[in-house]
Amino acid sequence: MKKPKSYKWQKNDGTGTMSRHLRSEHGLGPEGEEGSSGGGQAQLHGYASDMPGACMPFVYNRDRMISKLGRFIIADELPYSFGESVNYEYFNRVALQPQYRKVPRNTLKRRTQQSYYAYREYGLRKKVIALDTPTRWNSTYKLLHDAIAYRDILTDMYNESRATDGQFITNDHWSLAKIVHDVLETFDNATHIFSYVYEPNIHTVILECIKIICTIKQTSLANPGVAVKRLLDNMKVKWCAYFTEFPPIYAIAAILDPGVKLEGLTNLLTFYYQQLDVQFDVPYYVNNCKRILERLCEEYGAVIQPQPVGSSMGASRFGILGPVLKKSRPDGSRSSSSSSSSSSSNIG
Numbered sequence: 001m002k003k004p005k006s007y008k009w010q011k012n013d014g015t016g017t018m019s020r021h022l023r024s025e026h027g028l029g030p031e032g033e034e035g036s037s038g039g040g041q042a043q044l045h046g047y048a049s050d051m052p053g054a055c056m057p058f059v060y061n062r063d064r065m066i067s068k069l070g071r072f073i074i075a076d077e078l079p080y081s082f083g084e085s086v087n088y089e090y091f092n093r094v095a096l097q098p099q100y101r102k103v104p105r106n107t108l109k110r111r112t113q114q115s116y117y118a119y120r121e122y123g124l125r126k127k128v129i130a131l132d133t134p135t136r137w138n139s140t141y142k143l144l145h146d147a148i149a150y151r152d153i154l155t156d157m158y159n160e161s162r163a164t165d166g167q168f169i170t171n172d173h174w175s176l177a178k179i180v181h182d183v184l185e186t187f188d189n190a191t192h193i194f195s196y197v198y199e200p201n202i203h204t205v206i207l208e209c210i211k212i213i214c215t216i217k218q219t220s221l222a223n224p225g226v227a228v229k230r231l232l233d234n235m236k237v238k239w240c241a242y243f244t245e246f247p248p249i250y251a252i253a254a255i256l257d258p259g260v261k262l263e264g265l266t267n268l269l270t271f272y273y274q275q276l277d278v279q280f281d282v283p284y285y286v287n288n289c290k291r292i293l294e295r296l297c298e299e300y301g302a303v304i305q306p307q308p309v310g311s312s313m314g315a316s317r318f319g320i321l322g323p324v325l326k327k328s329r330p331d332g333s334r335s336s337s338s339s340s341s342s343s344s345s346n347i348g
Contacts, residue, residue, distance in 0.1 A: 080105035141184035
């Protein structure tokens with residue numbers, strides 16, 4: 001009895017020998033298998049219940065197919081001649097789309113080059129967009145900052161990929177993203193200020209926190225939409241979990257700032273809690289910080305001779321909080337922090 005031949009494809013997962021064997025011994029090939037029946041262009045997905053847009057009619061479009069095939073070839077680093085493959089054509093016509101026909105390599109090359117030139121017109125370099133981390137507002141800001149710069153190309157690519165279910169990115173989505181980006185930009189600027197290591201910055205913590213909460217409130221008032229309001233309300237709740245009451249070290253540092261001092265701190269905190277819509281006993285908190293500072297002065301005054309500190313620092317560096325620092329007392333006189341900087345001009 002003749003021993004049967006052992007083909008490579010049976011042992012090493014090779015397909016070349018098997019293909020040649022089927023053609024030579026059995027006369028089978030892509031064109032010899034049954035099932036290549038015609039079909040209309042409009043189809044329903046057989047697996048529609050497992051995909052978005054279930055049972056939506058699919059209309060075959062050759063022009064769109066060529067664009068997608070070009071991207072597929074580039075992504076998998078295949079040769080342009082892949083589109084001319086008889087076997088690939090047969091597979092598509094039998095298993096996927098009866099209307100499919102081979103795509104000449106020059107057509108694929110021309111189409112992919114056109115896509116490249118179209119994207120290059122955006123004038124953007126290759127970019128890796130930062131990922132969002134739910135517990136870090138700065139990561140959300142960086143993601144939005146990168147995405148907004150690439151909004152046109154991102155919109156085109158996403159909408160093209162969701163053509164079957166109709167879930168598109170619109171200008172309203174980008175408008176919402178821009179609002180959130182602008183709010184988080186104030187927060188990002190503050191964290192950069194707090195990260196300074198070559199100059200003192202602890203005295204700026206309360207000032208920057210006031211700027212952040214003012215931005216949140218002003219944005220909420222300027223954008224009464226439900227989505228924006230819900231988002232900013234959640235940010236405000238998260239903010240209050242950390243900054244309803246400042247650690248005394250920040251307040252003491254502000255008191256030692258010649259542009260703020262004790263009265264200026266009282267005015268700033270009063271304004272802060274008004275913007276935050278939170279009831280807080282500011283005079284008690286300030287007096288407590290004052291007592292802590294007095295104890296520190298008594299302790300260090302016994303061993304260190306204090307030096308006089310001038311108060312000629314201008315208030316222009318406080319920007320929009322300048323008027324808050326210059327708030328008058330009930331008797332009509334100015335606070336000590338504002339009187340020392342009354343000669344400063346151009347207060348925001």
